Amino acid sequence: MSPEKPLPVIDHDSAPYWEAAQEGRLDIPLCGDCGKHHFYPRAICPHCHSDNLRFDTVSGRGEVHSFTIARRPAGPAFADDVPYVVALIELEEGPRMMSRIQTDDPEKVHIGARVEVTFVKASDEIAHPYFRMT
Amino acid sequence: MKNGRDPVIVGIADAPIEDGKFVTKASVLGHAALVAKAAVEEAGLTLDDVDGLLTAGMWGVPGPGQLATVTLGEYLNIMPTYVDGTNIGGSAFEAHVAHAAMALREGYCEVALIVYSSDQKSLRSRNLGGRPSVLSMQHETPYGMPTPVGGYAMAARRHMHEYGTTSENLAEIAVATRKWAQLNPAATRRDPLSVDDVLSSTMISEPLHLLDCCLVTDGAGAIVMTTAERARDLKTAPVAVKGYGEAHTHWAIGEMPDLARLLPAQKAGETAMKMAGVSHSDIDVVEVYDSFTITVLLTLEALGFCKIGEGGDFVSGQRTAPGGAFPMNTNGGGLSALHPGMYGMFLLIEACRQLRGVCGDRQVAGAETALVHGTGGTLSSGATVILQKD
CATH class of the missing domain: 3.40.47.10 (Thiolase/Chalcone synthase)
Structure with a gap:
């Protein structure tokens, strides 16, 4: 039996993000001062360092900024997934987030490909935001 | 003074x-x-x-x-x-x-x-992999990001997309570095290597092949x-x-400000060269961190040896090999000599040996000024040192 995949260790910064993901929403922090979104969630805005932040539900749409096709797994837990596509997604709202592209054909993934979020249950607490090409 | x-x-x-x-x-x-x-x-x-x-x-x-x-x-x-x-x-x-x-x-x-x-x-063992899924890594590790090669692969892919860099360009670096290793009796890998060998080696994390990656020693x-x-x-x-500089920008590769530009190297290099009062033409030998072939390409561009995006052309034609116009990684580098996890120490040692003039077959004639640049993390940190024969 292959070992279990690592689950995120939720903290106070990320809890609202993971709770929303479990409910099928992509919620990321929005700064009340500079008006910019950011990811990953922090206690202060990385753009203007304000702490006037709230979580905002975003479109879940974006494009592939870069990606790699893993031909060797990141440890035994991912062995059954090979080949799989890890991608840096640039959301329409600006921030970039690391994720997976759900696809039967990794060769079709390309920089600039339009993608949309889809949530994949990983545990009772965690649903991962993966992306699909649209 | x-x-x-x-x-x-x-x-x-x-x-x-x-x-x-x-x-x-x-x-x-x-x-x-x-x-x-x-x-x-x-x-x-x-x-x-x-x-x-x-x-x-x-x-x-x-x-x-x-x-x-x-x-x-x-x-x-x-x-x-x-x-x-x-x-x-x-x-x-x-x-x-x-x-x-x-x-x-x-x-x-x-x-x-x-x-x-x-x-x-x-x-x-290789302690660099398997980053625990805490703090910023909770947004990277669960997706199966191969560490650290996946981050370098994403940078390579982006550089290819923006500037037309090719896998052949990257392979030129591995091949030139191997030629230096063949002149160094202490290097680990000394067998001949061709661009085709690199391109036909096992794909690890696309677009990086096995022979785009450093050794584990x-x-x-x-x-x-x-x-x-x-x-x-x-x-x-x-x-x-004579001069030094350092900078870092990110830990998680997703936080790298620009995947195709190595800002820490740009900053550290500028600081070090200004402090030393040297320009690019003063540098006789260059030792730069080669965790992966793409690391070298990004570093040479960021240090200003060529323009951003022109690294592929710069390293082509075995320019960095023995006898080439740009002697670089003269011990055989992390790609072919040794790479014990944190390689920056050995860049410094090789630069000192070149400046002492004790490198035998691989000695760069008249080496008086060396530039050393280390890269750490996943293109995270950079530090430059300018060394000179006293």
Whole structure:
């Protein structure tokens, strides 16, 4: 039996993000001062360092900024997934987030490909935001 | 203007390895101690003269390696009064040279010892992978990001997309570096290598092949620094530390400000060259971190040896190979000589050997000024040192 995949260790910064993901929403922090979104969630805005932040539900749409096709797994837990596509997604709202592209054909993934979020249950607490090409 | 407290390197040593493994039987700290002793004794000093201790490592983490200078100081049975355990990845030792240089100028220490040791090959482990899924890594590790190669692969892909760089361009770097290794009896991989060999090697994390990746070996190295004044009484010809710079931008690759531009190298390089008062044409030999072929390409662009986006053209035609216009990674680099996890120490040692003129078949004729640039993490940190024959 292959070992279990690592689950995120939720903290106070990320809890609202993971709770929303479990409910099928992509919620990321929005700064009340500079008006910019950011990811990953922090206690202060990385753009203007304000702490006037709230979580905002975003479109879940974006494009592939870069990606790699893993031909060797990141440890035994991912062995059954090979080949799989890890991608840096640039959301329409600006921030970039690391994720997976759900696809039967990794060769079709390309920089600039339009993608949309889809949530994949990983545990009772965690649903991962993966992306699909649209 | 010369000053008696100008920092110089007076001792270097590295441990012999065979097939990537230590030859001598000793623990990881034992190897650190053996190279430390060799480096101070080369200069005509003893370990009791050392009052500055700088180290970084992954040994015993979590555990003793978390307090690296304390653990090593205990093993050596010395009481340093200036310590620096800065760990910014493989570039840590270039930063250590900078920090020791400042401490020496300030009169805060007289003899600084910088040490690194890793037995990752013998242990069959590589501590860099499997980053725990906490803090920023909770948004990366669960997706199966191959660490660290996946991040470098994403940078390579982006560079290819923006500038038309090819896998052949990257392979040129691996091939040129292997040619240097063939001139270095101590290098681990010395068999001939062609661009086709690189392109047909196993794909690890697209677009990076196995032979785009550095080796995994053991290794230990040490550097001893003191002041120009003190060096006059010592046994070795000093190498002057003329300039230095350091910077870092991110830990998680998703946070890298621009995947196709290495901002820490740009910043550190500018700072170091300005401090040293040198321009690109003054540099005779270049030692830059080659964790992956793409690391080299991004670094050369960021340091200003060519324009951003033109790295592929710059390295083509075996320009960086022996006999080429741009002698680089003259020991065979992390790609072919050795790569014990944090390789930056060995860039410095090779640069010193070139400036001492003791490199035999691989000696760069008339080498007087060297640029050393370390990269750490996942293109996270950069530190540059300019060294000159005194």
